[in-house]
Amino acid sequence: MAAGRAPWLAAGLVAVLMVVAARARFVVEKSSVRVLAPEHIRGHHDAAIGNFGVPDYGGTLTGVVIYPDTKPTGCDDFDAKFKAKSRRPVILLLDRGECYFALKAWNAQRAGAAAVLIADSVDEQLLTMDSPEASPGTEYIDKINIPSALVNRAFGESLKKMAQKVAGAGSEEVVVKLDWRESMPHPDERVEYELWTNSNDECGARCDEQMAFVRGFRGHAQLLERAGYARFTPHYITWYCPEAFRATQQCRSQCINRGRYCAPDPEGDFGAGYEGKDVVVENLRQLCVHRVANETGRPWAWWDYVMDYKIRCSMKEKKYTKTCAEDVVTALGLDLKKVLECMGDPEADADNAVLSKEQEDQIGSGSRGDVTILPTLVINNVQYRGKLERTAVLKAVCAGFKEGTEPRVCLSHDIETNECLHRNGGCWRDEATNVTACQDTYRGRVCECPVVNGVRYEGDGYTDCKAIGPGRCALNNGGCWSATRGHQTFSACTETALTGCRCPPGFHGDGHKCEDLDECREKLACTCPDCQCKNTWGNYECKCKGNQLYIRGEDVCIANSMSKLGWFITIAAVACVLGVGVAGYVFYKYRLRSYMDSEIMSIMSQYMPLDSQNNENQPLRQHDSEALR
Template sequence: MLPWPSPYILMIDRGGCTFTQKVRNAQRVGAAGVIIADSTCLCSAGDSCHSDPGKDCEVREPIMADDGSGNDISIPSFLMFKQDADLVKAEMMANHAVRIEMSWSLPSPDDRVEYELWTTPTDMISKDFLNTFKEAAVALGSRAYFTPQMYIYDGLRSGCQGLYGIFECYNLCTNNGRYCATDPDNDLDHGISGADVVQESLRRMCIWQHYGEDDGVGAEWWDYVQEHMFRCHTEEFFSNKKCIKDAMDHAKVDSEKIEQCMSDSGGLEDDVQNNILEVQLLAKDKSGVVILPAMYVNRVSIRGSLEFPVVFKAICSGYMSGTEPTVCETCANCPDPKECITNGFCGSKKMQDSVSTTTMIYSMFGLAVFFCLVTVIQQRRHQRQMEAQVKGIIAEYMPLDENQNHSTAVSEEDGEFT
């Protein structure tokens, strides 16, 4: 027997099997959603939370992530801090008939939405999104602020410095083992190296600083990423200077400014800190990203595939009620939001309008042309008939006229006139 009629929200304590397995088990028994109740207090909660005896508080917020096998899970789930979960459980214990109404939505603090994407230059999952979302970013304009984030590893924590570290990390790192990335093709001796990925990550962050940080749109950044994926996303050209310069030129990015930015931030050669990459490491630790790519809208992780409609609708749902931009009102609920943004109207609505308005105009024009042609043809036909009749009449009188002339000539010869 289920605790109450399905569908229902199932509350499960943290611990035991993985989060993914807990949610999967709940889905199998008919749950409409799952709340994972944390069993350990956050240190920041202070006196508002009481840990079980023998348990220390958690310094960082816990992370609830898919273990990689959650493709079959369709119900929503989230993690609730212990101080909040304890109140809910206490209410449920005191009143078993309590009904907790819940809704799934994004925080909507104001009339501007902030969204960010965590990825790497070699991430293939986010490739389609990066190739298509520029139009939405431009259409949203100042009403949304985008931040691209490049995922790199802290080489110092990973032990990539020193003789042993250099041997272990090989060509995965820059700055003498400080900043690292995984080898995208799992071949340390060939192809794209982790150091190449770090270098391209720094380049993209510099492009964003110069062309996107002020307006939060960064049209040139999107263009460069698309150009690089189109021209240089191969083992041979990924870090090729001529190919990268060509991609920047097509994206109208000043390559000299970007190279200077990469150098001024600390570069990639010496055992020194790189200011931009240090900021990325701090942002990664703060966000708690563990699976790539990861999209956040108003600091909430967006679950599901990284597709244009999913992200666009999530952004549009992040506005305070009544402050949604026109592009969201027009396109968020369209079957194809991208096509709607490109054309400026929702496809299905325009199709109906085109049948009643555009088609009617063309039909009327066609009818007018048809009648004009019929009129011209009729006039020319009537004219030809009139000409034929006139010629017929003239032809009838021509013999009489000739006979009369002949008789007159004979009479003149005889000296007589009739």
């Protein structure tokens, strides 16, 4: 039965692939290769990043190019490890052909190479080297940890000639710098990434790879999104059935909505197991789970659903069903009714808005090509190249942050090297307070004057940083001079000045070094004829000869005694002042009393007759008030 359907299946798949291929626009993701030596072949060249191993997104690798004398294709194990005379990392150059690209990289890695360049054998545009489908003997693919790239034929031939010349004549090594810094856009402090996947768990190694990635990366993904560092969107590759085949049993079993949205049969056998349309429906459900979770502020719940669905509803255990899926939705506290409304009717002869959007997004736009490889990870609108593994993907995500805005997870020792640990990264550092301008980043380091405890430093970050603003004196005294003797402390840092150092009164210097100023010797104070000056630390003492008083503000000495006439005049002046004061007070009290008496008389006259008023202004009587009613 299955054999009879095979021609139909083949025809259907070929027709779909022809339609997809006609519309496909595949973009080759590239890195840069810069030749540093020898001098006469210096220059920049493009290289196509291989879709296996671990590209060093955001980083660089400088090494020596070695071309093997034997086994130049790298299809067989090498007899010994490769080493450069300068002890730089080895970048092994191999010829294209005879075996899988991934196998060449694996043999190069085992031979001690830090990276591999594969020279194209024909004159053509660069292409992406993909890993082969899982089959017996390809278990090495997951073990490849070095980056690989394809270079065009002309550049490859040039490198080969120079590398062979070095090996034969012992001339200067061929040194190149592989650069992935601009292979991943890093515009701001948030990374947007998406995973194109499939809910099918019976498609072999590819499906196992996707699920292993979801299981391993879920923690990182949820932490990044909860903290606002990333925005993740899941996508599902969807095919469609050509018009001519929509009435066939093959399209009806693989598609929903009358052939508009399809997926291959999970087992490749139309007569057994689940059908392709079961996969499409579950893909649709998982898209709606993310939409509903996003509406409730929990977009990261998608990772929990996919993981739980895999555990509870696998195809292998015959639980890949609607009932099981809805139980998982309910268990996660998501609104099942909204999920169902989002999914719509798979049997309707109408477009499904969610799946139609997926088909539109699958077609590339701008710098991003069409999604044609399953799975595909897209980071900041660039398709990721390399193995789909937790640490490798996290490195690529970390490369997508603007330098200096990476979350802490990107700065752990197993993700990147802290360049500030070696000679402080070449940046400024205050040894006294251990304040440094070196800021470790995923891409390297930046020298930038810091902000410490609310105090801002300014400078070039490399040779100088100075604290400015309020509070600066609390940090190493603002970099200014200070000294203490006994119970006295003097400082050249003042909170009233936002910048700079100035020696306090009694000292002289540039503010970073201050020395006591000898006011006596310099004749800056205590200079009157009868003054006797004695210098102290940060100050001076001045006394007068005989029975005289020293007036510091005027820097003069005055007599400490007066004549009798002087005393008489002083006492008389004081007495006059006191007399005038007493007289003024008595007059004031008299005037106040007179004013108060007149006020009291005026008030009382409103209520009772006074002798001086002859019964005027009498108060109203009872019978008088009646007339007013």
